[in-house]
Amino acid sequence: MAKLRPLAGAARLFTTPLEPEDFLGLVNPLLSSRQLRGLVTRVEHEAPDSATIHFRPGRGWLNHQAGQWARIGVEIDGVRHWRSYSLSAPAGGDPAITVTAIGQVSEALVRNTAPGDVLFLGPPQGDFVLPEHPRPLLMLTAGSGLTPVMSMIRTLTRQRADADVVLIHSSRTMEDALFREELGHLAGNHPGLRVVHWVTSEQGRLDLTHAGHLDEVCEDWRTRAAFACGPSDFLDSAEALWREVDTDHPLIIERFATVRLDGAGGxxxxxxxxxxxxxxxxxxxxxxxxxxxxxxxxxxxxxxxGICRTCLTPLLAGTVRDLRNGELITGEGELIQTCVTAPAGPVDLEV
Structure with a gap:
C-alpha cells in the first residue's frame, strides 16, 4: 500500500481540484474512500406499497447481524436524504432492505429504485439481534415490523436445522402481509418454524393487553425468548403484558419511532x-x-x-427541550439531537 502513495500523489497533479477517486467513480461507482456506497442489484415488490431492494456494498461494509439496521442515503431533486432501514437479508450475504412507501424517501425508494442505482450507506447497527445460544423463540410483529425479524428467520432456517421459532404476524389483510409466500415455503420445509398470520380485517386487532390471544395461538409463549417489532401502540401493549405476566425471558423490542413523554412539548x-x-x-x-x-x-x-446521534448539531444560542423526557438543554456549544428536540424559545443552530 505504501508503494501506491507516490502514484496517488502524482495522479492528483493531473486531477486537481478533483481527487483521483472522483474519476474512478465513473468506472466503478462503489470506489470511494469518502462515502460507503451500494449498487442496487435487484428490486422485488413484496406488496402493493412495499419493495425489497438488494444491493452489493463497496469496500468498508461490515457484514450485518440478523436484525440490524443501516442508514441509507438517496438523492432526491439533488438533495441527499438519509433514513434508517432494517436489513431483511440473512446474515452473511449481500444486504437488502424492505421498504414500505410511507414518507418522501421511502416513496422514492419503492417507486423509483432500479438495478444499477447507487445507494449511500452507513454501517450496520443495532442490538435487536438473535440470542447467542439456541433457544425456543417467539417473534411478534405487525406491518413492516416483520422486516428485521425476517432477517432472523432467514438466517436461522439456513444455519440451524434445530431452530424452534413461532412467528405471529399481524397485518390488515393477507395481501398486505409481507413475505407471506416465502414464509409459507419456509414453514413447509422447516418443521421448527410455525407461522401464524393474524388478519385484523377478519379477526380484529391482535390484543396484547391481556394474555388471551397469545394463549390461543402459542400455548408456551411464556417460556420462549421473545422479540417484538411493529407500531408503537402494538409494542406498548406487549411491554405492559410482559411486565404483568411471569415469563422466562424478557421481551426484546425494536422501535421504528421515538417514544415521547406525554406533555414534553413546550x-x-x-x-x-x-x-x-x-x-x-x-x-x-x-x-x-x-x-x-x-x-x-x-x-x-x-x-x-435519538439512537445513532448522527443528527448532533451545535447549539449557538437558546434552549431546546428533549421530547423523550422533557429535559431542557441550553448553552452555547452544546450538541443537541435535532431528531428528538424541539425549541423552547428562540434558538440559533449552526447548520
Whole structure:
C-alpha cells in the first residue's frame, strides 16, 4: 500500500481540484474512500406499497447481524436524504432492505429504485439481534415490523436445522402481509418454524393487553425468548403484558419511532439556521429536524429516534427541550439531537 502513495500523489497533479477517486467513480461507482456506497442489484415488490431492494456494498461494509439496521442515503431533486432501514437479508450475504412507501424517501425508494442505482450507506447497527445460544423463540410483529425479524428467520432456517421459532404476524389483510409466500415455503420445509398470520380485517386487532390471544395461538409463549417489532401502540401493549405476566425471558423490542413523554412539548420558538440563512417558527411538539427539512435545510440525520446521534448539531444560542423526557438543554456549544428536540424559545443552530 505504501508503494501506491507516490502514484496517488502524482495522479492528483493531473486531477486537481478533483481527487483521483472522483474519476474512478465513473468506472466503478462503489470506489470511494469518502462515502460507503451500494449498487442496487435487484428490486422485488413484496406488496402493493412495499419493495425489497438488494444491493452489493463497496469496500468498508461490515457484514450485518440478523436484525440490524443501516442508514441509507438517496438523492432526491439533488438533495441527499438519509433514513434508517432494517436489513431483511440473512446474515452473511449481500444486504437488502424492505421498504414500505410511507414518507418522501421511502416513496422514492419503492417507486423509483432500479438495478444499477447507487445507494449511500452507513454501517450496520443495532442490538435487536438473535440470542447467542439456541433457544425456543417467539417473534411478534405487525406491518413492516416483520422486516428485521425476517432477517432472523432467514438466517436461522439456513444455519440451524434445530431452530424452534413461532412467528405471529399481524397485518390488515393477507395481501398486505409481507413475505407471506416465502414464509409459507419456509414453514413447509422447516418443521421448527410455525407461522401464524393474524388478519385484523377478519379477526380484529391482535390484543396484547391481556394474555388471551397469545394463549390461543402459542400455548408456551411464556417460556420462549421473545422479540417484538411493529407500531408503537402494538409494542406498548406487549411491554405492559410482559411486565404483568411471569415469563422466562424478557421481551426484546425494536422501535421504528421515538417514544415521547406525554406533555414534553413546550412553547416552541423561532429557529434560526445560521449557515443556511433560514428562519422558521416551530411549535413545541415538532422536532427541529422535521422543521428544518420542511424549510429546505440540509440536515444531518440517521435513525430519527435519538439512537445513532448522527443528527448532533451545535447549539449557538437558546434552549431546546428533549421530547423523550422533557429535559431542557441550553448553552452555547452544546450538541443537541435535532431528531428528538424541539425549541423552547428562540434558538440559533449552526447548520
Amino acid at each position: 412553547e416552541g420558538g423561532l429557529v434560526t439556521f445560521t449557515r443556511s440563512d433560514k428562519e422558521v417558527e416551530v411549535d413545541g411538539s415538532t422536532t427541529i429536524l422535521d422543521a428544518g427539512e420542511d424549510a429546505g435545510v440540509v440536515m444531518p440525520s440517521g435513525c430519527r429516534m
